[in-house]
Amino acid sequence: MSGEVGALVADYIVVGAGSAGCAVAARLSEDPSVRVLLLEAGARDRNLWLHIPLGYGKTMFHPTLSWNLETEPEPELEGRRIPWPRGRVLGGSSAINGLIYIRGQKEDYDHWRQLGCTGWSFEDVLPYFRRAEDQERGADALHGAGGPLGVSDLRDRGPLARAFIEAAVELGLPRNDDFNGPTQEGAGFYQVTARNGWRCSAATAYLKPARGRPNLRIETGAQATRLLFEGRRAVGVAFRQGGALREARAAREVILCGGAIASPQLLLLSGVGPAEELAALGIPVVQDLPQVGRNLQDHFQARMVYRCRRRGVTLNDRMASLRGRAGMALEFALFRRGMLTISAGTAGLFARVLPGSATPDVQYHFIPFSADGPGRSLHPFPGFTISVCQLRPESRGTITLASPDPSVPARIRANYLATETDRRCIVEGLKLTRRLAATRALAPFVEAEYLPGPEAQGEEALLAHARRTGTTIFHPCGTCRMGSDPASVVDTELRVRGIAGLRVADASIMPTVVSGNTNAACIMIGEKAADLIRAAAKARQALAA
Template identity: 55%
Template sequence: MARSFDYIIVGAGSAGCVLANRLSANGRYSVCLLEAGPTDRYLWLHIPIGYSKTMFHPVYNWRFKTEPEPNMHGRALYWPRGRTLGGSSSINGLIYVRGQRHDYDHWSALGNHGWSWPECLHYFRRLEHNELGASATRGMEGPLWASTIKQRHELVDAFISAANKIGMRTVDDFNSGDQEGVGYYQLTTRKGWRCSSAVAYLKPARRRPNLHVETSALAAKILFEGTRATGIRYLKHGQTAEIHANKEVLLAAGALQSPQLLQVSGVGPAQLLRDFGIPVVADRPGVGENLQDHLQVRLIYEVARPISTNNLLHSWRGRAQMGLQWALFREGPLAVGINQGGMFCRALPDEAKTPDVQFHFSTLSADAAGGEVHAFPGCTYSICQLRPESRGVLRLRTTDMRDAPSLQPNYLSTDLDRRTTIAGVRFARRVAAAEPMAALMKREIRPGADAQTDDELLQFCREYGQTIFHPSGTAKMGVANDPLAVVDERLRVYGTRGLRVIDCSIMPTLVSGNTNVPVVMIAEKASDMILADADTEPAA
């Protein structure tokens, strides 16, 4: 039976939960939130270190894979994406980072009015409860917590001190707009628990009578009357259902599934759609183009003393200690996740005016993020280029949303990307060789002492590089005369009515850092725009 709501939100992830809260808050509008995955009742979705338990989970993770990557030795790379309430904010590494002032000023300079740093800062402050306290750039009244790491770790302290020795300043706040420096990250945790967007935004709103949340409901197609989006057809437990949108359909399914749903529904490159027999609603060549991601390269070191998290995880005493710390005090390794130390630096200082590389320093080591930790004491220096030039593409494989799209990120396809990544590896080695870090590093496991030339380091990056989980840009925001723009500055899909995209897809260029908090900001800003337009947009 068809049902009707003012707003239909597709995807209960970082953006969707924000929209569900804000659009239902005044009680004037009915809102339906569709989520393809189950509810977030699994305990490890809420314990910060549970990141390792959900990285490959068949229920709570979409477990996408790219096409074989020509610049990565032909490897098909694993791309995890959250599949539950909270989406990827329920399974991510918890790092609280906004990006740089320049990122947003650049969006504005491209013609996207209203998206400069000062204009976005209002929403960054609105969304957060920052344990560092309120300031000109920090907020204290928002639902999403930015928590400080209270228990220091000897390895992280040594990492910070070693970076100081080579000229990096210590900072306690990476989010003032500048970033440059080294320190402990803030995390999206609250009193030892993960603070996902489902916890921060959706949970407080669930009892509102005008908000309906439908889980295990996979959006199969956007319904159109002419060029106006009028509803969603979705699949649940093998059955098909339809719901009608009186005002707007809002896509918040992420940078992979929002463009896939657009293409399946007839919005995308016309020839691609015709090849699949899909009637063209709007010829938008940019849908699925402009795919960007941060490539992660992980240097692994054996630690000279048994002080790493590896040691705790391989000892029953250590595991018991961690469990008690968390159970009694909500502290210890279980409360802070994997990565604690951070750094933003200029690996190519003669070319980069702002930091071009980000570090995630971890007190454990494994062959892959979320994998089995090594038997020896270990730590990981993870580096990624912040503003890659490489651009990829997303395309349909079939017209069925149950089938994953084709993903071709084209990592390391430009000279700047290759040089920056190699320089980042060399910068990590400089930190590892500086005291007091040097005294704690027994040996470099990967890439290993034999890899010294640029060609050898590039081969290491190609062989071991992986995603750091930030796919973006596949339905980019841009001006009307940009042939690849998919949405305008109010996130409305060009060539349609009653349809917006509100997630990582809309980023014209990737932000300099982790993407979760920027997406929450985008949704906060979008909710204001939607509500402002509500009385002027004619009903369907």
């Protein structure tokens, strides 16, 4: 890597070291003949809590490790602003998320293909899921072993999670030991992005083995402020680092991997987006792309909290005493087991609650602790949480600029519960939650419903509860939609329409949100993007020859 202060030079510049960006940068740098520069606005991943699975409770809303964004007032949620934490550290949100490894349904990717995204059917993307994966259970037709991303079974399951699974089976739902197997439907334990009890973020998986390569340069504390163009070709990135403005030049391509908020924001700041909106902010228009920042989708969750009858089985109990906390620390230190290894959902359930749904339309996260909301203090009583989210929302939101100043956060309008289908789905999901809690399997653990409480009877009361307390489940996507139609932001090779030398590879390119947690799909996108970029380079070399 060559360059001087304020002017770095590389063949490829990757903007954002999140789930996809780490994969893109590491895979491209496997070729020693190319120079790769990775720009990350956050810091290096040195905080110990980033590597302890339960550490997400301390890092998700951390003042420096998270961007701590929030939505505009949501019309259907009583005008509330919903907190949107996003990772601001090497590994991005994969370093602060709940660790759950879900790919989504086969039908999600086949639907992408039906929408015109040639090369993105499940059959097309499965090799990239397998290549990324180091599956603790071993390789088979659907799973890979030996890849960079550790995927393992939970090391602490607990009686509560087992009872939740038994409750689902009691209601006639199938048992499922692999949500990423042949079918997603049913109840079972989640697998997590962990290895030997430690979190395996995208930075741990991809960057840690690659850091010693002389052709990979990682710059942290480097916030991209705009793209540099020569005509309609992207040639570099301007960024702020340590209070100074710097530039980096790309001999081949710039790849945006900032995620569903940062990638469209950087495009807009750089003059790529809806021409009228950009002109109104005084931003010179480089390419009129009306769909930049549109098509925002997210999974909305509503939670029910229960007081637990049995003592000593919830995290609330363990955290309430010095002895309990010390025991957790010792168990992790000696055996890499115990409650410090749990994810944001130990048991899960994928079910159908709407008439006519051919595949699961809701996902449950069973959590052996309780609080008034994400990032809030645990309740002073033994409690557990059952969270339900709609997998395929109809509601669509937007990401727009609040200011041409890169330091000003973008405006997020999630537009939750904007359609009758979305409202109906979340209400039916909450009704199923109550049926689960009333089973013989969970009865020994349920002392009382705490939230919303037994007084919340009827569908209107449940919808009111969702409006009053519901939040994101942290899966924004879709704002740089991929497609073969002229209105899409990127084509099926992730190239930004009308701009040479520029791609987007992250959750923003998803035409529709996948049915489940999005981290695995983002890593797959990074893996596939690297192959697309390498194939394009080989094609150019062949033409030059």
